[in-house]
Amino acid sequence: MQRIGTFIAGAIGLLLWAYLVVQAGEHFREDPVDYNIEDLDVPDPSELDLPEVGAAAEEAIEPAPQTEARRRVRAIEPKAFGSPAFTDTGDLERVAARAPLSEVETKTKPKVVLLHRPVSVSAGIVAFGADQRVRLADIIETPTERRCVASDGTSWPCGAMARTQQRVFLRNRSLACETSATAWQGEIRTRCWVGVQDVASWLAKYGWAEAEPGSALVALTEEARLARRGLFGDPVR
Template sequence: MMQRREKSHAHFVFGSLACLTGAVLIAAFVAPFYGALDRRVVVIDSGSAEKSDKGAKNGIVVEQFDYNEPETAPELDTAQQAVPQPSQSAPAEGQPPAWKENGKANDHVNDTGMEREAPRPPLSDLGLASTPKPPEPQPPATSVDAGEQMQLLQRPVAVAAGRLESQGRTIELQGIEIVPVEQTCETASGESWPCGMQARTAFRQWLRSRAVMCRLPENDSGAAVSTKCMLGNEDAAAWLVANGWAKAVPGGTYDEAGRKAVEAHLGIFGDKPDTSLLNPESDSGNMLDNPSPLAPEQEPQPSSPSLQQGDFPPAPAAQ
C-alpha cells in the first residue's frame, strides 16, 4: 500500500530569501557608482544673512578671517610713542645707541633693548674638542765612546740620510750633518728639487736592509745614540759624504771627502738627478752589451751533445 508524500514549500521559501538578499547586496554595491547616494552641497558664506535650514544641514560654511597687513596696521598713539619705555634709555647726543659699540652691533644687546645671556657651561667636558699638542722635540743623540765594542744590528731601516732605526732604537752616524727628509735644494738654474728625500732613497738603495756593525754602549738604555757604523769593510758615514748625500762636520774626519764632493757637484751639491725610466727599445742593445753590475749572473746551462754529421746510422766499413 503506497503512502502519500506531502509536498514541502521550504525550498521555495529559502530560495526566494536568497534571491532577495542577493539583489539587495548587488544594489548596495552598484548604486553608489550611478550617483544614487549623492547629495547636493551648497557653499554658504559665513557673512551672508540668508541661510536656509536645508542649506545649513547640507552646506559647507566658509569662514572669513580679518587679517590686516603690516603696512595697513593701525598706527600707535603718538602720545604712547613719545613716552620712552622704562627698559630703554635714550642715548646722549653724539653717542651710538646701547646696542652698538664702536660702530658694530653688540651681540648681547639688540635694538629692542633685550640683552642676551651668556651661554651656559657644557654638562660634560667629554665632548669638548681638545687642542692638539705639538710634537715633542726629540732629545739629542748621545755620543758613544770610541772604546765601546761593535755590535751587530739586523735589518736596519734608513729613515734619513745618516739616521737608522733597528731593533726599536735610533742610531745617528757620527761625524756628519744629517740631511732632513723635508729639505729641498736648488740647481744652478734655480730649479728646486727634494734633495732630502733623494738622499734617503740613495742611502736605502746602498744599505738594502743589510746587517751593520755599530759601536754601542754596554748599558743600553734604548735612547738615540750617535756612533760609527760599518757595512762590511766600508764606513757608512764616509760613503754618504763621499757621494754628496750628507755634509761633513767642519774639522772632522770626513772633511776632505766632503770638500771633494762639493767640488765634483755630487749628491745634494749637484743638479737634480734624472729619475725617468730608460726607453727599453732604444737602449736594449746597450743594456745587453753592458749589463747592470747588480744583475745576477746567469749560470752556464749544460749543452746537449751535437749530432754527428753524415748518415745515421753510419755505413759499415768497406771490406
Template sequence: MALGSLGLVAGALLIAASSRWLPGELPSYPPAQNAAEARPAASLAIHDARPGQPARRIAEDLIAPPPLDVAGVERIEPRPPLGELGLASPPQTPMPQDWRETLLYRPVATSSAIFEAMGRRVVISGTIDVDPDRTCAFGDAVWPCGQRARAAFNAWLRGRALKCVLPPDVDRFGVAAPCMLGKQDVGAWLVGNGWAMASPSGIYGKAEAAARGAEMGIFGPPQ
C-alpha cells in the first residue's frame, strides 16, 4: 500500500505542474513575424528613410539609366589631331628579298635627287627630283634653282661612296632605291634642305614642310 500511495502522490504533482502552462500561453519559437515581414520582399515599396522627414517613394524607373534610342544617334567625323607629333609615319615599302645593300663609289649627281655611279643610275626613293632646267621665283627674283640643287647634291657627295639597297642587276636601267651616306639618310637630307620634294607616298612629308617653312633650298631666295 505504501508503493501505491507514492504513485498517487507523484501523479498529482505532475498534474499540478502541467496546469501552470495553458495552451494559449505557451511561448512560440521562433517569434511570429508581423504582416509586413511576412510579405515577400518583392512586394515591398522602396522608401527613403531619412530621420525627421516623411518617407517618400523612390522612382524605380530612375534608378537605372533610361534606354537609348539608337535611331536618334548621329555619327560625326572625328576632330582633326591637335598636331603631327603623335601621328604614325607611313610604313616603308619592304624591299624584295633579292635586293642587297651595295656600295657605289664616286657618285655624280645628274639632277637634284638622281646620281650615277659604277654604271648604275639611281633615283633616291621617296623624293621628287628637281629638273636641272627648272627656275624658281622668290619675290621679284627668278633664279635657276634646278642647277643650284644639282650642284648642292654634288657638293654634299664629294665623291664619297653611297650605300644603297639595289636589285642584283640595274646596269641598263635606273631604279629608285633608298641610300645612305654614312649614317645620313640621303633622301631626308635632300628634302630637309629643300633640294628635292617629298613623294606623296614617301616618308619625307614633314621634312618638306619644315624646308618650306624655313624657306630653304628651292623654296627660298636665290643661292
C-alpha cells in the first residue's frame, strides 16, 4: 500500500508541475502592439537643426581626384607586333614569318643499294667485280699476311684466317651498302649490312678486325681482346 501511495503522489506532482508550466507560458507571452498612426508625434521641421539649402551652393565643391592616365607601352621595334590594348593599330593583319637567322641544314638520308656477289679481299675490304671495292667504315683492315701470337707463344696466320671468317660470314650473300649508285670505279668507304647485321660490327665483336680509334666499335674490340677472340686468341681449328 505504501508503494501505491507513493506512485499516486508522484503522478499528482507531475500533473501539478505541467499545469504551472503552461500558466507561466501564457503569462509571459507578449501580445502584438497595436499602433495608431494618429498617435505618432511628428517633429516640427523648424525645430530641427538642419543646414540651409543655399549653403551647399556657396561652398566650393572640391573636384574629384583625377586618376593618372593609363601608361602607354612604348614599342621598341616599330614594325614588331604590339599589344592592341595600348596601340591604335586597327584590325590585325597576318604577315609572313621572318626568315631564319641562320641557314637550316637539312640532312639527307643516305641511299642504300643492294650489291651482289661480294668477294672478300681481306677482313674489312669487299670487292664487287674487277674495279669496285668497298672499305668498311669504323674498322681497320686486317691484312692477309698478318701473323698473331698464340697463348703458347707460337705464331699463326691470323690475317688469312680473318679473311676466311669474313668469307664464311658473307656466304656470297648480297650486301646492302650506303652508296648513291650501284656502278662506280675504284674504292669507296661506307657501311654494309648482311640482313640486319652490320658487317664491321660483326668483325669487331669477334676480333677479326680492330676498330678505328674514336669509333663506336672500340668497345667491341676491347670485349674481343678480353675474351681472347679472333686476332687476340689462338688459331681456329
